[in-house]
Structure formats: structure tokens, C-alpha cells
Amino acid sequence: MSNTPDDRKYADSHEWALLESDGNIRVGITDHAQELLGDLVFVELPEIGQKLVQADECSVVESVKAASDIYSPVTGEIVAINNDLEDSPEAINDSPYEDGWIFVIKPEDASELDNLLDAESYQNLTEDE
Amino acid sequence: MGFACRPFFVENIKMTKKTILNSAHRELGARMVDFGGWDMPVNYGSQIDEHHYVRQSVGMFDVSHMTVVDINGVQAKEYLQYLLANDVSKLTRQGKALYSCMLNEQAGIIDDLIVYFLNEQNYRLVVNASTRDKDIAWLTKQSDGFDVSINEKPTLAMIAVQGPKARQKVCPILPERLGFAAAEIKPFNACWHGEWFVGRTGYTGEDGFEIMLPEDKAEGFWKQLIEVGVNPCGLGARDTLRLEAGMNLYGQDMDESKHPLESGLNWTVSWEPETRDFVGKQALAQIRQQGGLDEFVGLILEDKGVLRSHQQVVLEDGSRGEITSGGYSPTMERSIAFARVPSSIGKTCKIDIRGKLKDARVVKPCFVRQGEVQI
Numbered sequence: 213m214s215n216t217p218d219d220r221k222y223a224d225s226h227e228w229a230l231l232e233s234d235g236n237i238r239v240g241i242t243d244h245a246q247e248l249l250g251d252l253v254f255v256e257l258p259e260i261g262q263k264l265v266q267a268d269e270c271s272v273v274e275s276v277k278a279a280s281d282i283y284s285p286v287t288g289e290i291v292a293i294n295n296d297l298e299d300s301p302e303a304i305n306d307s308p309y310e311d312g313w314i315f316v317i318k319p320e321d322a323s324e325l326d327n328l329l330d331a332e333s334y335q336n337l338t339e340d341e
Numbered sequence: 342m343g344f345a346c347r348p349f350f351v352e353n354i355k356m357t358k359k360t361i362l363n364s365a366h367r368e369l370g371a372r373m374v375d376f377g378g379w380d381m382p383v384n385y386g387s388q389i390d391e392h393h394y395v396r397q398s399v400g401m402f403d404v405s406h407m408t409v410v411d412i413n414g415v416q417a418k419e420y421l422q423y424l425l426a427n428d429v430s431k432l433t434r435q436g437k438a439l440y441s442c443m444l445n446e447q448a449g450i451i452d453d454l455i456v457y458f459l460n461e462q463n464y465r466l467v468v469n470a471s472t473r474d475k476d477i478a479w480l481t482k483q484s485d486g487f488d489v490s491i492n493e494k495p496t497l498a499m500i501a502v503q504g505p506k507a508r509q510k511v512c513p514i515l516p517e518r519l520g521f522a523a524a525e526i527k528p529f530n531a532c533w534h535g536e537w538f539v540g541r542t543g544y545t546g547e548d549g550f551e552i553m554l555p556e557d558k559a560e561g562f563w564k565q566l567i568e569v570g571v572n573p574c575g576l577g578a579r580d581t582l583r584l585e586a587g588m589n590l591y592g593q594d595m596d597e598s599k600h601p602l603e604s605g606l607n608w609t610v611s612w613e614p615e616t617r618d619f620v621g622k623q624a625l626a627q628i629r630q631q632g633g634l635d636e637f638v639g640l641i642l643e644d645k646g647v648l649r650s651h652q653q654v655v656l657e658d659g660s661r662g663e664i665t666s667g668g669y670s671p672t673m674e675r676s677i678a679f680a681r682v683p684s685s686i687g688k689t690c691k692i693d694i695r696g697k698l699k700d701a702r703v704v705k706p707c708f709v710r711q712g713e714v715q716i
């Protein structure tokens with residue numbers, strides 16, 4: 213069974229979004245998603261300063277099996293990216309919720325997070341798949 | 342997250358077929374996927390670890406989904422000489438194997454296969470699983486006028502044990518007489534005893550065996566292999582291993598719309614003796630005479646990223662080709678591919694990856710053999 217921490221919100225497209233104390237939102241993919249993808253071998257990161265609308269494609273993760281688009285969970289501007297993933301994409305497999313974060317976005321309106329799923333709803337979604 | 346391409350996740354609702362080892366895979370916690378209508382393990386955890394087991398020590402694959410067909414009869418040899426683009430008359434020693442394409446009248450590739458020579462009246466073919474129905478229909482149709490019978494062997498399981506330590510692990514646990522024989526056979530040869538059949542063949546670029554055995558013995562033998570330290574590997578690792586080894590995958594690198602001369606398979610077409618006719622020969626000879634054929638090359642991505650099938654190859658003169666198989670090479674820790682490209686291809690080219698042009702180097706499509714990088 214996949215791990216789904218209840219301190220953050222989830223998109224049905226398998227990203228997680230964690231609201232931090234400074235009001236920014238950290239984003240990555242879920243344990244369930246990394247399990248589906250298998251070994252990650254490449255991550256195409258967004259650029260700092262890039263402006264995004266909720267559900268925009270902004271990054272690509274590639275595993276041995278497939279390439280997958282990552283969508284922004286909220287509207288806003290990219291303020292940090294995880295450069296460590298360029299050399300160690302496997303961090304997403306090993307630590308999807310901590311070391312494997314992909315980017316941090318400064319939201320225009322953090323209440324967009326309310327449109328996302330809580331941990332329990334996301335867990336139910338993945339069990340139905 | 343959205344899957345841009347999902348080669349292993351074929352969405353359909355029809356019932357998938359299961360090999361006799363299905364429950365053994367599930368007990369091991371395999372991730373199972375629909376693989377051409379078969380419910381097969383794609384990995385048992387990490388595809389990359391499984392790849393390294395085969396390159397560095399030993400791994401095994403359940404390939405029982407593959408189709409085994411025996412050709413028996415007084416005209417078995419004449420029939421296969423007509424059916425296949427390679428010439429089975431090259432096979433004179435009992436147990437010798439040959440790789441060949443089976444062409445249609447237009448020289449399109451119906452399937453690729455291995456044929457084993459048992460004797461002049463008995464041969465064994467191993468063809469792909471996904472092409473089973475059309476292959477059997479074609480074999481039957483072409484047998485018209487030949488005194489042969491075509492006997493599919495659906496009750497044989499098949500386990501490929503591959504890697505530098507494969508032989509030392511397998512020989513001691515084979516049924517006794519077969520173990521001694523298997524230790525002696527040379528690469529691309531086979532031996533057998535009763536229903537057990539051992540070929541020193543594979544699809545990984547490493548030494549090893551492909552073992553056919555009765556279904557009721559398969560699970561016991563699989564578990565014995567685990568006990569002696571052979572690592573189960575999924576079809577995901579099989580794909581990256583064959584890509585590194587420069588081996589084509591039917592349905593991806595070639596199909597009925599492609600002929601061997603544009604698929605890197607010239608070496609499998611036997612033009613001599615001239616007196617031998619085979620299905621597709623006339624069309625293929627015409628194609629060869631006309632010239633101007635595309636080339637089948639290997640690519641190494643110099644930039645970061647992953648090459649995938651159907652990405653466009655952009656040549657220096659602006660002409661274009663296409664990647665047929667691509668992926669990540671765990672041995673080389675970079676992305677590699679096969680591509681079909683215009684013959685004006687130089688030593689380098691660009692690959693269009695999501696609208697960005699990335700640098701690639703053009704090489705012979707054989708990247709890794711026997712654990713060694715060939716480039």
C-alpha cells in the first residue's frame with residue numbers, strides 16, 4: 213500500500229501540494245505515482261520565475277518506462293526548483309514526499325488548494341485505480 | 342501527472358492470458374501489466390537493479406507467453422527454406438539455431454523468429470507471443486503443397502536464465518543427463534531430453550539459456566532457480582537489455598510495413614544459393630536494386646533526457662528520420678535508441694524532444710555485449 217501523509221493536499225493527476233509557513237507551496241509526485249512509473253531516470257524542471265495557471269504542464273518526469281507531465285496544482289510563480297534531481301532523479305523513488313520534491317510555487321491565491329483532495333480522498337482514488 | 346506515453350500499460354478490458362508462473366510472480370510481489378494480451382511481470386521492484394543482475398551475475402525471465410511451434414515431416418527442410426528469408430540449409434549440426442525473418446510477398450516482416458534444427462525432418466520455431474494468431478495462420482497457409490505438419494506446443498513453459506553466471510547456476514539443477522549436455526553446448530545451440538529443451542540463446546546480449554519445459558515442472562524449477570541465487574527479472578529489464586544489445590523488437594523496430602533491409606537485418610537475408618526461392622524474395626530483390634534505402638542506426642543522446650520511440654531525428658541536411666525504440670541504458674547511464682533515418686545521416690544529428698532539439702551521436706546499433714560497452 214502506498215504512503216499518503218495527511219499534512220498536504222493531492223491532485224487527481226498524482227501531484228502533492230504542501231502549504232509552507234511562508235505561504236509558498238511545495239510540489240512533488242505521490243508515492244503511488246512513483247510506484248506506477250518505476251525507476252525515475254530524468255526530470256525536466258520548470259524555470260524559476262515561470263508563471264503558471266492551475267493545471268498547466270510545467271515539468272516532465274521520465275522513468276525507464278514512460279514520460280509523464282507534471283501539472284501545477286495552483287496558479288502562481290515558480291520560486292524554487294530542486295536542482296538535485298538533475299543528477300539524482302531516483303530521489304523521487306526513494307523519498308517522494310521529502311528529498312524528491314520538484315518545485316516551490318508562490319500562489320496567487322492559496323485557497324485554490326481547497327479544490328484539491330485530502331489524503332483520505334486521494335487514497336480512495338488510488339485504490340479504485 | 343499525465344502519462345505522455347504508456348508502452349506497458351495497454352488499456353483494454355479483454356481478459357488477459359496467464360502463464361503457468363502467474364501466481365509465482367504475484368507471490369514475489371511483481372508489478373503485473375498487460376503485455377500484448379498477457380498478464381506479465383514488468384518488474385519485481387526495481388527494473389534497473391534487475392537489468393544489472395543480468396549484466397553482472399544472473400537473472401531470469403518468464404517467457405512462457407512466447408509461441409513454440411514444431412515443424413515435422415519429410416519436407417520440413419524444403420518448407421522452411423521457402424518460408425524464411427534466412428536459409429535453414431545452413432543448419433547441419435543437431436541443435437543448431439538460426440535467427441530469421443518471415444516475410445510476406447511484398448517483403449514486409451510478418452515476424453522474426455528462432456529456428457532450431459533437430460534433424461532434416463524436425464525443426465522447432467520460437468515466434469513472438471503478440472503475433473501468434475497471424476503466424477499460425479501464415480505457417481498453415483504456406484504449408485500448402487508441402488508434406489509437413491505444424492504442431493504448436495502450448496503446454497511448454499519457457500524460462501530464460503541470462504547472465505555471466507547463468508550456466509553455472511542452471512546446469513547442476515537440470516534433470517541429470519540434460520545438465521551434462523547443457524554444460525557442453527556452444528552458443529546458439531540446443532540440447533534436449535524428453536520434453537525439456539535447453540537453447541544457449543537469449544535476448545539480452547549475455548550468455549545464458551532459454552529453457553523449455555513441461556508446464557507442470559515450471560513452478561518447481563522456477564523456485565529451485567531462486568534457491569540457487571537466480572534473480573527474477575521483469576519484462577521491463579528484458580526491454581532495456583535487448584536495446585543495449587542491439588536486438589530488434591517486433592512491432593516497434595519492424596512490422597509488415599517494413600522490410601529487413603531498412604531494419605538493420607540485411608545479415609539475416611540469405612541470397613545464396615540463387616536457386617533458392619523464398620516468400621518475399623522477388624520484392625526484396627527489387628527493393629535492393631532500386632537502392633536509396635533508409636539506414637537503421639544507433640543513437641546516443643549527448644544531452645540529458647530520454648529518447649523514446651516516434652521522436653523525430655533531424656539530420657544536418659534538414660531531412661528527417663524516426664526513433665523506433667528508445668530508452669535509458671542502465672549500463673551506460675545515458676539514453677540510447679535505434680532509428681530509421683535517410684542515408685545522408687552523418688556522425689551526429691538532433692532529436693526533437695518536446696519541441697527542443699537535443700544533440701545525439703550516431704553509432705552502430707549495438708551498445709553493450711557480455712557486460713562490456715561496445716561504443
